[in-house]
Amino acid sequence: MKILVIEDERGLRENITNYLNADGNICESCASLEAALVKLTDYHYDCVLLDIGLPDGDGFAVLDHLKADGKMEAVLIISARNSLDDRLKGLNIGADDYLTKPFHLAELKARLMAVFRRKTLNTNSKLVFNEIVIDVLGRNVEVNGEHIILTKKEYDMLLYFLANKGRVISKNAIAEHLWGDEMDMHDSFDFIYTHIKNLRKKLIDAGSADYLKSVYGIGYKFLAT
Amino acid sequence: MKILVIEDERGLRENITNYLNADGNICESCASLEAALVKLTDYHYDCVLLDIGLPDGDGFAVLDHLKADGKMEAVLIISARNSLDDRLKGLNIGADDYLTKPFHLAELKARLMAVFRRKTLNTNSKLVFNEIVIDVLGRNVEVNGEHIILTKKEYDMLLYFLANKGRVISKNAIAEHLWGDEMDMHDSFDFIYTHIKNLRKKLIDAGSADYLKSVYGIGYKFLAT
DNA sequence: CGCGGAACTTCAGATTTTCTCCATTTTATC
DNA sequence: GATAAAATGGAGAAAATCTGAAGTTCCGCG
Numbered sequence: 001m002k003i004l005v006i007e008d009e010r011g012l013r014e015n016i017t018n019y020l021n022a023d024g025n026i027c028e029s030c031a032s033l034e035a036a037l038v039k040l041t042d043y044h045y046d047c048v049l050l051d052i053g054l055p056d057g058d059g060f061a062v063l064d065h066l067k068a069d070g071k072m073e074a075v076l077i078i079s080a081r082n083s084l085d086d087r088l089k090g091l092n093i094g095a096d097d098y099l100t101k102p103f104h105l106a107e108l109k110a111r112l113m114a115v116f117r118r119k120t121l122n123t124n125s126k127l128v129f130n131e132i133v134i135d136v137l138g139r140n141v142e143v144n145g146e147h148i149i150l151t152k153k154e155y156d157m158l159l160y161f162l163a164n165k166g167r168v169i170s171k172n173a174i175a176e177h178l179w180g181d182e183m184d185m186h187d188s189f190d191f192i193y194t195h196i197k198n199l200r201k202k203l204i205d206a207g208s209a210d211y212l213k214s215v216y217g218i219g220y221k222f223l224a225t
Numbered sequence: 226m227k228i229l230v231i232e233d234e235r236g237l238r239e240n241i242t243n244y245l246n247a248d249g250n251i252c253e254s255c256a257s258l259e260a261a262l263v264k265l266t267d268y269h270y271d272c273v274l275l276d277i278g279l280p281d282g283d284g285f286a287v288l289d290h291l292k293a294d295g296k297m298e299a300v301l302i303i304s305a306r307n308s309l310d311d312r313l314k315g316l317n318i319g320a321d322d323y324l325t326k327p328f329h330l331a332e333l334k335a336r337l338m339a340v341f342r343r344k345t346l347n348t349n350s351k352l353v354f355n356e357i358v359i360d361v362l363g364r365n366v367e368v369n370g371e372h373i374i375l376t377k378k379e380y381d382m383l384l385y386f387l388a389n390k391g392r393v394i395s396k397n398a399i400a401e402h403l404w405g406d407e408m409d410m411h412d413s414f415d416f417i418y419t420h421i422k423n424l425r426k427k428l429i430d431a432g433s434a435d436y437l438k439s440v441y442g443i444g445y446k447f448l449a450t
Numbered sequence: 451c452g453c454g455g456a457a458c459t460t461c462a463g464a465t466t467t468t469c470t471c472c473a474t475t476t477t478a479t480c
Numbered sequence: 481g482a483t484a485a486a487a488t489g490g491a492g493a494a495a496a497t498c499t500g501a502a503g504t505t506c507c508g509c510g
Contacts (some may be wrong), residue, residue, distance in 0.1 A: 106281065107258075139393045139446070152442040190471060193486065194471085216478055217479085421498090
């Protein structure tokens with residue numbers, strides 16, 4: 001999980017990043033409002049850990065910024081202020097949870113995970129692409145409101161394409177994503193052809209447009225628009 | 226009933242879990258605040274047994290966490306501290322009862338049950354899904370108004386499916402929920418197949434629709450509508 | 451202390467679903 | 481037009497699931 005920590009107090013900032021990194025996350029940090037806004041404009045994070053009391057301005061500005069950008073980062077506010085007002089203000093503007101200093105790192109982590117999960121799974125559980133709607137939790141795929149049945153490989157493939165729509169994906173990448181490295185680089189891509197064929201047929205039979213284009217010599221591309 | 230025991234003293238922890246398991250509960254345990262927060266984030270329990278004095282922090286953090294997550298687990302605090310302060314603090318933050326060491330296991334169990342009953346009574350004790358009605362307190366299942374008899378595993382399974390209706394549930398998740406994590410990832414799912422078969426038969430024989438769909442390669446899903 | 455029944459687990463064969471492979475045809479590139 | 485890449489249809493292999501029956505465990509009861 002990619003996390004941005006916005007916290008001006010150096011000791012705390014380093015503690016948090018070290019702790020989260022030790023857990024296998026990729027954690028970046030900054031100490032000011034200005035630096036935070038730059039980072040948030042340029043990169044995508046899964047979670048943002050936001051201290052409200054920053055030297056160069058109110059952390060709420062970060063929330064405004066994210067909101068204006070239409071970004072969906074999960075935001076966890078940390079703050080020394082314990083007033084109900086601040087808490088409510090943060091949650092109203094779009095934060096997902098609120099933690100008051102001092103706190104245990106373990107709890108911070110647990111909340112972070114919870115917030116992220118809630119955001120990605122519960123609220124945003126429908127993946128929509130034009131006439132194709134995927135309910136990730138239910139593993140349900142609809143085309144034009146009609147339910148279609150995909151096999152595991154087809155489903156994984158579709159999800160992978162949708163996650164990379166507009167980009168060319170090599171057959172090697174597909175093989176790696178769907179089979180992992182148990183499959184030692186077969187020299188034939190016959191099985192990919194077959195699954196592509198089946199996925200295409202099911203989508204088009206259900207009335208979807210022909211998004212899945214092949215790129216000669218490379219792989220495939222799922223049209224972005 | 227699925228119970229989490231958070232207690233750092235090993236002897237006591239094992240005594241409690243053994244005692245409760247012997248009673249037909251599924252009881253998991255952990256010895257630290259951190260492990261507890263992780264488990265509580267990832268799984269659902271009916272009851273939490275919480276020791277306040279943990280090596281890596283104050284057990285009250287667990288209560289905060291549950292509250293922030295909007296979870297409804299019944300919490301019973303156990304603690305060596307007998308001060309009125311702690312007691313009040315725990316109850317204020319959201320614990321449901323308080324027990325002071327040392328105590329008799331029988332009393333622990335009685336309080337646990339009482340707390341759980343109170344909690345479920347106050348919330349909705351009837352779980353209704355179309356023609357299936359479950360009286361959680363009475364452990365009663367009706368289909369089209371007719372009472373059917375389920376074994377413990379079947380009942381737990383049905384409850385779990387209903388709590389996650391519309392979502393695909395992996396066989397591993399089912400195994401973990403019904404047998405706890407002592408079950409070291411058996412490579413065979415035969416017992417799940419069998420219980421599923423029996424549950425299906427009982428439901429359908431009683432006139433219910435065929436809601437319990439299998440999802441090849443993953444697990445099962447209880448249709449949402 | 452053993453008996454009987456219910457619940458649970460294990461097992462083996464049948465069935466279903468999905469995956470892979472192969473031969474053939476079509477398409478893209480130069 | 482030659483060549484490599486991709487698409488297609490179908491068949492057999494493999495994997496997952498279902499099923500019925502047999503074997504175990506557990507618990508109450510005489």
